[in-house]
Amino acid sequence: MESSADLVAAEDVLLFVHAAITSTGQREFHSGAQEQQLSLDFLHAYVRINYRPLYAASLALDINDHNAALIVRGLLETAGEATAQERRAEGRLIAARLARLPAPRVYRLFRALRAAKVNNRRTRAIVRDWLAARPDPALDAVKYRAGLKCAARHAHLPLTGGRGGERKDGDGELGDFLFAPGRRTRFATPLLDAWRRAHYEQGALYELPFTVAEGFASKHGIGRRAFLERIAPRMTRLERLRVQESARAHRAEVPTDLRGMPLTRLASYVLGLSLDDRAARRAELTGALRAAARRTAGAQAGTWGRVAAVLDDSFSTTGSRQKRRRPLATALACHFLLEALAECYLPRWTSGRQDALLAYPYGPTPLGMRLLEALEDAPERLVIVSDGWDNAPPGLAGEVLRIWRTRLDPEHRTSVVHLNPVYDAEDFAVRRLAAAVPTAGVRNAEDLPALVQLARFAEGRTGLAELRAHLDDRVRQFLAEKTDEAGVTV
Amino acid sequence: MSRLDLSGLTVRPAQVWGAVRLVPLVRAEPVAGLRLHRELYEDGPATVRADGRTTYSTTYLPHGFVADWTGDGSPAAAYGSQLTEGRGPVACAPLHFPRKLAQKRRGKGRPSGGSSGSLRFLPLHLALDGYLALHFGGPSIVWEEWTRRAVYEGLTPRAERAYRGEAVPGLDDALRVFEIHPEQCGVLLYVADALAAAFVVPHPDDYRALHASLLQDLYGELLYHYALYGGPVPEFTTRITAEYINSLAQLRSAAERRQQEWADQHAGLMAGELLDESYDVREVYRMGRFRLSRFLPPFALHRTQHIGETITDEKGRVVYLKTFRLSEKQVRRGHVLHRLAAHEWHLGRTAEAMGITVEELARRIRRLGFEGLLKQHA
Numbered sequence: 054m055e056s057s058a059d060l061v062a063a064e065d066v067l068l069f070v071h072a073a074i075t076s077t078g079q080r081e082f083h084s085g086a087q088e089q090q091l092s093l094d095f096l097h098a099y100v101r102i103n104y105r106p107l108y109a110a111s112l113a114l115d116i117n118d119h120n121a122a123l124i125v126r127g128l129l130e131t132a133g134e135a136t137a138q139e140r141r142a143e144g145r146l147i148a149a150r151l152a153r154l155p156a157p158r159v160y161r162l163f164r165a166l167r168a169a170k171v172n173n174r175r176t177r178a179i180v181r182d183w184l185a186a187r188p189d190p191a192l193d194a195v196k197y198r199a200g201l202k203c204a205a206r207h208a209h210l211p212l213t214g215g216r217g218g219e220r221k222d223g224d225g226e227l228g229d230f231l232f233a234p235g236r237r238t239r240f241a242t243p244l245l246d247a248w249r250r251a252h253y254e255q256g257a258l259y260e261l262p263f264t265v266a267e268g269f270a271s272k273h274g275i276g277r278r279a280f281l282e283r284i285a286p287r288m289t290r291l292e293r294l295r296v297q298e299s300a301r302a303h304r305a306e307v308p309t310d311l312r313g314m315p316l317t318r319l320a321s322y323v324l325g326l327s328l329d330d331r332a333a334r335r336a337e338l339t340g341a342l343r344a345a346a347r348r349t350a351g352a353q354a355g356t357w358g359r360v361a362a363v364l365d366d367s368f369s370t371t372g373s374r375q376k377r378r379r380p381l382a383t384a385l386a387c388h389f390l391l392e393a394l395a396e397c398y399l400p401r402w403t404s405g406r407q408d409a410l411l412a413y414p415y416g417p418t419p420l421g422m423r424l425l426e427a428l429e430d431a432p433e434r435l436v437i438v439s440d441g442w443d444n445a446p447p448g449l450a451g452e453v454l455r456i457w458r459t460r461l462d463p464e465h466r467t468s469v470v471h472l473n474p475v476y477d478a479e480d481f482a483v484r485r486l487a488a489a490v491p492t493a494g495v496r497n498a499e500d501l502p503a504l505v506q507l508a509r510f511a512e513g514r515t516g517l518a519e520l521r522a523h524l525d526d527r528v529r530q531f532l533a534e535k536t537d538e539a540g541v542t543v
Numbered sequence: 544m545s546r547l548d549l550s551g552l553t554v555r556p557a558q559v560w561g562a563v564r565l566v567p568l569v570r571a572e573p574v575a576g577l578r579l580h581r582e583l584y585e586d587g588p589a590t591v592r593a594d595g596r597t598t599y600s601t602t603y604l605p606h607g608f609v610a611d612w613t614g615d616g617s618p619a620a621a622y623g624s625q626l627t628e629g630r631g632p633v634a635c636a637p638l639h640f641p642r643k644l645a646q647k648r649r650g651k652g653r654p655s656g657g658s659s660g661s662l663r664f665l666p667l668h669l670a671l672d673g674y675l676a677l678h679f680g681g682p683s684i685v686w687e688e689w690t691r692r693a694v695y696e697g698l699t700p701r702a703e704r705a706y707r708g709e710a711v712p713g714l715d716d717a718l719r720v721f722e723i724h725p726e727q728c729g730v731l732l733y734v735a736d737a738l739a740a741a742f743v744v745p746h747p748d749d750y751r752a753l754h755a756s757l758l759q760d761l762y763g764e765l766l767y768h769y770a771l772y773g774g775p776v777p778e779f780t781t782r783i784t785a786e787y788i789n790s791l792a793q794l795r796s797a798a799e800r801r802q803q804e805w806a807d808q809h810a811g812l813m814a815g816e817l818l819d820e821s822y823d824v825r826e827v828y829r830m831g832r833f834r835l836s837r838f839l840p841p842f843a844l845h846r847t848q849h850i851g852e853t854i855t856d857e858k859g860r861v862v863y864l865k866t867f868r869l870s871e872k873q874v875r876r877g878h879v880l881h882r883l884a885a886h887e888w889h890l891g892r893t894a895e896a897m898g899i900t901v902e903e904l905a906r907r908i909r910r911l912g913f914e915g916l917l918k919q920h921a
Contacts, residue, residue, distance in 0.1 A: 083720055368722040404725075417555070417567075417722040421781070425795050444722060446556035446805060448780025449798055456785045456794055 059517040066107045066520060067510055069100040071483050071494035073111060073120035074504075076476035079375035083442070084478040086375070092478035093123070101127050105135060109143045110524045112150045113531035114507075115500040121150050122162045129176050130169060144175065149532055151183050156193065159183065160200025167207040180208035191244040194230055196262045202231045263288045281305035290314070294322055311341035316349050317497045320386040323410065324378045331410055339410055346389035349499050353394055360395035361432035364388055364409075365439035366402045367418040381414055383474040384438040386498030391436060394502075399430045403439070418442055420486070421449025428457060434468050436505075438495070440475040441484030451487040458489035470508045472501070546821050547838075547853070548860050552743065554806040555724055557733075562773040563717035564736060566809060568729035574745035574862050577833055577854065578611045581753055608753075610830065610854065610863070611661040662830055666865050667761055670852040673825065673837040674869075674877065675701045688890050688905075693916040701912075703873065705761035711770045718758055723751060729864070731814055732757065734766045735773025738817055741851070743864035765870045779805065816847045817866065824853075832857045840869070842877035876911045879904075 076093050080086040097120075101108045112124055125147050132140060151159055163180055166172075184204065187193050193201050205212055205228075212228035229236045230245050240246040243260070250257035251269045258269040263284055270280040281300050285307045288296070293309040300307040311319060323331060323338050331338060347354055370381035388409050392398045400409065401423045404416045420443040427435055443450040454469065472495040473483035485492040491508040495501065510520055552568040559565075685694055708714050711734070728750050729743035739762055744750050783797045810818060822838035829835075833854050840848035851866030869877070886893040894904040908917055 369720065416725050417558075421798060425791065425798065429791055444556065444558050445724075446781050446802060447559075447778045448782070449801070452781050452783045453794060453798070456783060456788050460785050460788050461791065461794070 062104060063510065063517040063520045065100065066104055066111070066517075067507075068482050069096050069108075070111050070114055070116065070507070071473075071492070072096050072476050072481065073116035073124075073494075074114075074496050074500075075117075075474060075483055075494035076478075077117055077119045077376070080373035081376065081475055081478075082369045082372055082380075082440070083475075088478040089476065092481055093120075093476070096481055097123055097127055101131065102134075106139060106142070107521070107524060109139070109146050110528050112146045113524070113528040115497070115503055117496050118154055118158050121154060122158055122165075125150065126162060126165055126169070126171075129166060129173070129179070130171050132173055132175055140175065144179070145532060146528065147179060148182060151179070152186065156187070156197060157200070160197050160204060163204040163207060164200065167203055172207060177208040180204050181210060184208075184210065189244075190227055191242045192262065194227055195244055195248050195265055198231065205231065259283050259287065261287070263292050278303040278305040281307055291318065294318060297322070298325065311337070312344040314341070314345060315497070316342070316345040316390060316499055317382060317386040319345050320389070320498070321378065321382040324382050324385065324412070328411055328413065335410060342385075342389045342410075343393070346386075346393040349390055350393040353502060355394070355396055357391075357394040357396065358433040359397045359399075359431075360391055360434045360436065361399040361401070361427040361430050362388065362391050363401050363403070363420065363423045363427050363435070363437045363439065365418060365420070366404050366406070366412045366414060367416055367442075368414050369418065369440055369442055371414040378414060380440055380474040381412060383472075383495055383498055385409060385412055387436065387438045387472065387495070387501060390498050390501055395434075399427065399432060401427050417445040419445040419449075421446065421453050424450055424453045428453070428467070432467055435470075436501075437469070437471040437486065437490075439471070439473065439486075441471070441473050441477070441486055441492070443486065454487035454490045458487075470505050472504060472508075545824055545859070547818055547864065548855070548858075549743070549818065549864075550860055552729060552861075554809050555727075556802070556805055557779065557809075558721050559776055559778045560717035560720055561713040561775050562735045562770050563713055564733040564776055565717060565721050566731040566733070566813070567724050567727045568731065568743060569724050569726045570728040570747070571726065573726075573728065573747060574856065576831065577745045577856075577862055579744050579746075579749045579753065579863060580609050580611075581756055608666050609661050609663050610833075610835070662828060662835070664835070666756070667852070667867055670837045670850045670865065670867055671703070671705075671761070673839060673852075674850045674873070675703060686889055688918055689888065690916055690918050705763060705867075706767040708758040708760050708762060711762055711767050713770055714762075715758055718755060721754070723754060727751075730754075730757070731817075733776075733813065734762075735769035736776050736813070737766065737769055737868070738814060738847070738849070739763075739766045739868055741814075741817055741849070741864055741866045743861055745854075745862045760865075761867060763868050763870050763873075766868065817849055820848065827852075833862060835863075839877070840874075842874055842881050844874065844878055845871075846874070848874055872911070875907075876913075879907060879911055879913075 072093060073096075076089055078086065078090045078093055081089060097108075101124075108124065109128060112121060116124075128135075128143050128147065135143060151162075154162075166176060184190070184193075184201075190201075204210070212225065212231065226237070226240055226242060226245065230240060230248075234249070240249060247257045247260035248265070251261055251266070255273050255275065258266045258273070261269070266280075266284050266287065270284075277299070281296060281303065282305045285293070285305075288307070290309075290313065293307055294311075294314055296307055297309060311322075314322070319342055323342065326334075326338075364384040364387065366381055366384065370378065370384065372379040372381070388400055391400070402409070402412065403418050403420060403423050405423075406412065418439065420437070420439055422445075424435075424437070437450075457467075457469075469490045471486050471490050471492040473485075473492055474495050475483065476494065477484045483492055483494045491510075493504045493508040495504055507523075510523070549568070551572075551574075552570055555567040555569050557564045557566045714734075726747050728745065728747055729741070730750075731738060732740045732742070740757070740760065742753075742757060744753060781798070781801045783794070783801065788794050788797060820840055822840060824836050824838045826834050826836040833856055835852070835854050837850070837852045839850055842848065847868065849866040849868050851864060853861055853865075854863035856862055882893050882897060883890075886896060890901050890904055894901045897904065899907075905917060908914070
């Protein structure tokens, strides 16, 4: 028998995990950035102080990068509150998570640590180890110049030596490059020298990474079209996706393989296109989304049986200026992923439109009526993707789900799960539809299978012990996995 | 005296944000033959001229409406193209003379041969001017109590204060997060559950274009305070009794019943003060089969009342509507003016009819801000 304190603890931690999955401290449709940050900061402080081991363990879950960085920072800032054993466990988790974070995010974290004057021995060791594991220090020096400079200065890193004697920059070239670039007339490392030459030689900038070259291109007044075409081979996968529309506008050729893109990113890209473009490129876009969904589904493809989905495309899925159409993109990505997972898939958009590819945020949220329609299809699983603002009429969705659970389907023939892409700053949680239906936060549709697993805890009946076991399990997997995704893939 | 006929418009569930409750009104079919759109005037003070020669005053005009109509009832969507025409600031937008409040637009791409055209007017000013110029002419019989000014100049100029929508706390967010229904043609705006304004247009596209204009409308001081101090209003969430539900079909019919109940309750409980009142409607302008008119409430004391302007079709159904809620004091002013006019501005007889003394009536007239109209000894 679980004590009520344990139930509360489990609930608190889950609340935090779902918040950490969804919130990015940016403006949402219903709340401003400030509210989101304030609310999130409180949650972080609350969970860190009360459940420190669980707080650290949540680094192993699919929480978003913003919150991962906040947790790392929180743990390092308050290292004194942890026991030696806890600190060791935290250190491993932090190192593993940092290796998975995108480099700009890590450099920003180091800068925040410097601003917060966190400079204990452990922090310095973490910075040192992370930098030592970077595949190409010269690339970092060029691409994240300010970040690397700040990290090196903060952690007292000797940039000369200690980095393998066979390297050319072993003689302090990297240090000179960052702190005194005028000291040398030329650099032995090709990338560093390209950076030096790019100041006056247009051809040299095409040897640099895209983001750095972009600045030089503007300085040299190079036309956008010519620049994009020549720099294309130096772009990363996501950079290619990002400049697609810019390239199209300038009629530049930037080849990309849409099929290889991550599912939710791809959905965001599709929603950024005009409806005419989407209709004209229907086959290409649908094909790419399906391929991405199949890749994400992997071995689970086609194993979910009869799946119904209620997907929100009401006006509130516009998101905000910072998160443009993010909730709708998540819903669209879930749509294609569920299509791949299911044997028989029955989607329902709240607007009543059928064509998922041409989805756009419009109209109210009649979730209740759509749920009724979806339940009439007698699915084995029902997945709801919505921000939980049910307003036509308000509260009907909750009533339908409650009565369905208590009166019509008490033996759980249909499993229902609600995925919510928006963190509600006022409630310190993602908005729920009904107590009887588990709600989980979702950011990337790719995490959907894991979230459905996590959502079973959110029914409020599982205790702390079970949750702890689940977390331990995830932590073990997390630490065992190879961190092969680190670094920039060109 | 007649009532507002909102037939053809159905109520959908309200959306709540803080103290603001917005009730969408939906038309199954848009009204053919009339379109409204908005004309944005350049921000900042604009000079008002009556005829190009005389400049009367400088005023702030946030926006105006343009009504396009076709005489034969054919769809008027074609004139929507005027929306995209580049328009300069409007040189001529008379405010001060009731006869010029609605002004026909001259030479603006009117199709030849059809009995159609467009009319420009300033939203709510029509209604407000009707109220401000109430018994504008002043006394028709010269009783000795009345000052020379009242006799020669009437009651004007009168002034009332109002708040712009942007000043009403929380209204901007409420309008921003409101999810417009696809066929929505109107909205009832409640602040702390007091009806602040009703707004109806003929076509859903017009509504989408004009939704944000609610932020630039006028609201009474009372509503400003309600929005400032009135806490968040509760959402009327649907409740269904589980005991009698045995199948999905029953659940669906129960859900549909709730929707109907809400519509009925809303008409009776919440919008009753607007819909049940009978109004004194005065026609301002005729355009084809439509009439632009303004309406005044009976100015009964201690009752919430609204003034407004409306466009009705030949059957008297409301095609366009905009209302302004009067404050208690504004109702009292209208009431006293009404009673005075009814008794030919004779203080003694009016006081007798109202069951008070002449001194009391004179005191009331002064308290209501009409002091200048009375001679000192009265």
